[in-house]
Amino acid sequence: MNKTPKAIALISGGLDSLLAAKIIQEQGVTVEGINFFTGFCVEGHTHAIRKKDQNKSKRNNALWVAEQLNIPLHLVDIIEEYKDIVINPKHGYGANLNPCLDCKIFMVSKALEWIECSDYEFDFIVTGEVIGQRPMSQRKETMPVIAEQSGANDRLLRPLCAKNLPETLPERMGWVDRDQLFDFSGRNRKPQMALARQFGFDDYAQPAGGCCFLTDQNYATKLADLWQARGEKTYELDDIMLLKVGRHIRPKPHFKLIVAREEGENRFLQGYKKQFTSMQPVSHGGPLTLLDGVPTDDDLKLAAQITARYSQGRDADSVTVEVIMNGQSSELHVSPLPAQDVMSEWMI
Amino acid sequence: METQHSLDTRNLLCPLPVIRTQNLVKTLNPGETVEVVGTDPGIMNDIPAWCRINGHEVLESTTIENEYFVCLKVGD
Ligand code: SF4
Numbered sequence: 041m042n043k044t045p046k047a048i049a050l051i052s053g054g055l056d057s058l059l060a061a062k063i064i065q066e067q068g069v070t071v072e073g074i075n076f077f078t079g080f081c082v083e084g085h086t087h088a089i090r091k092k093d094q095n096k097s098k099r100n101n102a103l104w105v106a107e108q109l110n111i112p113l114h115l116v117d118i119i120e121e122y123k124d125i126v127i128n129p130k131h132g133y134g135a136n137l138n139p140c141l142d143c144k145i146f147m148v149s150k151a152l153e154w155i156e157c158s159d160y161e162f163d164f165i166v167t168g169e170v171i172g173q174r175p176m177s178q179r180k181e182t183m184p185v186i187a188e189q190s191g192a193n194d195r196l197l198r199p200l201c202a203k204n205l206p207e208t209l210p211e212r213m214g215w216v217d218r219d220q221l222f223d224f225s226g227r228n229r230k231p232q233m234a235l236a237r238q239f240g241f242d243d244y245a246q247p248a249g250g251c252c253f254l255t256d257q258n259y260a261t262k263l264a265d266l267w268q269a270r271g272e273k274t275y276e277l278d279d280i281m282l283l284k285v286g287r288h289i290r291p292k293p294h295f296k297l298i299v300a301r302e303e304g305e306n307r308f309l310q311g312y313k314k315q316f317t318s319m320q321p322v323s324h325g326g327p328l329t330l331l332d333g334v335p336t337d338d339d340l341k342l343a344a345q346i347t348a349r350y351s352q353g354r355d356a357d358s359v360t361v362e363v364i365m366n367g368q369s370s371e372l373h374v375s376p377l378p379a380q381d382v383m384s385e386w387m388i
Numbered sequence: 389m390e391t392q393h394s395l396d397t398r399n400l401l402c403p404l405p406v407i408r409t410q411n412l413v414k415t416l417n418p419g420e421t422v423e424v425v426g427t428d429p430g431i432m433n434d435i436p437a438w439c440r441i442n443g444h445e446v447l448e449s450t451t452i453e454n455e456y457f458v459c460l461k462v463g464d
Pocket residue numbers: 138139140141143144177250251252253254255
């Protein structure tokens with residue numbers, strides 16, 4: 041092969057994928073990044089919504105990594121295809137609703153499609169996986185599973201732990217020098233941090249727990265509740281976005297309330313008023329609430345009382361709540377629900 | 389400012405506005421201009437970062453009330 045070898049690196053935005061791509065780049069390989077958006081990725085989402093978080097960095101870490109490496113980054117929306125991974129993971133879930141092993145296999149197989157597309161002329165795939173780093177997907181036994189089931193086989197190179205794994209195509213072909221790859225293993229992050237220092241990287245992202253909301257227990261509980269209420273495991277993008285916002289309260293099995301916690305969430309939920317029954321106090325300052333389900337008149341009254349409970353009129357005798365249902369506006373005058381009557385089992 | 393194309397990403401959260409911008413820009417010619425409007429303040433960082441990586445030029449970015457506008461020119 042006369043041309044410079046070319047690799048496509050999976051860039052999550054974390055340190056490991058940054059280092060993996062850098063190691064290969066240092067060996068004279070042309071590297072381009074690919075980042076998959078599943079809908080569950082932990083990026084600026086909630087930061088963008090909640091006012092209290094607005095001062096936090098809202099940078100997209102994958103873009104930041106690409107800038108550090110001075111490489112193009114392909115952002116790929118896989119929301120639709122990814123549903124099957126979340127809903128029917130062949131290898132099951134991790135501690136919460138995170139289907140990490142299926143997710144890794146799927147992402148590598150998507151990267152493989154880019155290799156097989158002649159427009160780009162990629163020769164192999166790079167990931168930042170480290171044996172023993174994650175209990176479900178990054179174990180010695182799962183490394184070959186990902187390589188095989190994705191179809192990438194020996195075109196998949198993990199530079200951070202390659203020395204603990206069999207030789208891959210890019211090593212055999214002499215595109216990369218195995219001696220300059222690494223043998224990291226386990227959960228200890230110190231070797232990666234030392235390597236980052238050596239390359240002059242600081243200010244990199246250090247996500248705790250995982251790269252997506254599916255590893256978050258509270259989030260997973262809300263998703264499981266959604267599935268249970270629907271009687272089937274399905275979701276749309278709006279559903280999974282809304283699980284990141286507001287207080288989720290299910291007073292009865294057939295309806296749920298999403299109550300904004302502050303101004304930023306109020307604004308975000310405004311965008312959903314056409315899709316849901318909504319309510320907001322008008323006699324006092326208070327949250328916008330979306331109602332997911334088909335409510336009876338009694339349900340509407342209870343929902344208005346709960347909404348009033350979180351308004352500035354929580355101690356008033358009566359709060360007027362505007363209800364918009366099927367495009368029709370009406371007003372309900374309700375007494376705010378006392379704190380002790382908001383059952384803890386309603387809170388999702 | 390006057391641009392040839394506009395992209396509405398209101399109520400989408402990052403990185404979707406960037407993905408939509410990327411997908412639109414792929415269909416355009418060098419020199420064409422686009423205005424992206426969104427409600428996620430993240431676009432004020434992410435679209436310029438994406439432009440830097442991919443060789444496009446940010447012409448202007450502004451905030452009007454709770455909406456964010458980024459105008460860009462497609463690079464070569
Ligand atoms: S944490 Fe989420 S994105 Fe990361 S491997 Fe697991 S399921 Fe996939």
